[in-house]
Every structure is written in C-alpha cells, then in structure tokens.
Amino acid sequence: MSVTRTVERAGAAVSACNAAKAVNLMLALQMLEQAEAALREHRIGFEQRLRLEKVKNSATAHARAALADADVDPDMLWKALL
Structure with a gap:
C-alpha cells in the first residue's frame, strides 16, 4: 500500500472518529x-x-465528557445551539 493511500485512509478514519464524537x-x-x-x-x-x-x-456528565472528547470550540457550539 502506498504512503498516499495510507494517509488518505488515516484521514478518513480521523474524519469518521470526529463525526462519531459529534x-x-x-x-x-x-x-x-x-x-x-x-x-x-x-x-x-x-x-x-x-x-x-x-x-x-x-446526562450532564456525559455531555461534558462528549464535549471535551469532541474538541469543539464551546463558543461555536453555543452559537450553533442558539
């Protein structure tokens, strides 16, 4: 497998992980x-x-953990929720 293919797959895995966190x-x-x-x-x-x-x-504890895990900017999240 080429390095480019490996990097692409790693990028896809990171994107999928971030989507799951969201x-x-x-x-x-x-x-x-x-x-x-x-x-x-x-x-x-x-x-x-x-x-x-x-x-x-x-639920509050899970939301806090998910927020920390998702590496989301809290200000952007707050604006999205409004």
Whole structure:
C-alpha cells in the first residue's frame, strides 16, 4: 500500500472518529434536554423526580465528557445551539 493511500485512509478514519464524537455530543445534549424537560413536569412524584435528577446529572456528565472528547470550540457550539 502506498504512503498516499495510507494517509488518505488515516484521514478518513480521523474524519469518521470526529463525526462519531459529534454524534455522541448531540445525543448527550438531547438526553440532557429531555431530562430537564421531564423535571419541569409538575405532575411527577418525589421518587420519580429523584430518578430524573440522577438521569439529568448523568446526562450532564456525559455531555461534558462528549464535549471535551469532541474538541469543539464551546463558543461555536453555543452559537450553533442558539
């Protein structure tokens, strides 16, 4: 295999990895949004609220990890989310 071909494949692998990281970040943010929406629901019981708080905290941790892993500029992400 030529060096050029190897570099092209490595570049494609990096691009695929970055795309997967972006998808992971998007899913983590969606999960966080859903947990926050569920917590705003006034008709849930105390135990369900506690479970949802745990889910929200976990989703927040996953979103932070995904953001750090995705190597995304936070300002650009914030503008994209607005």
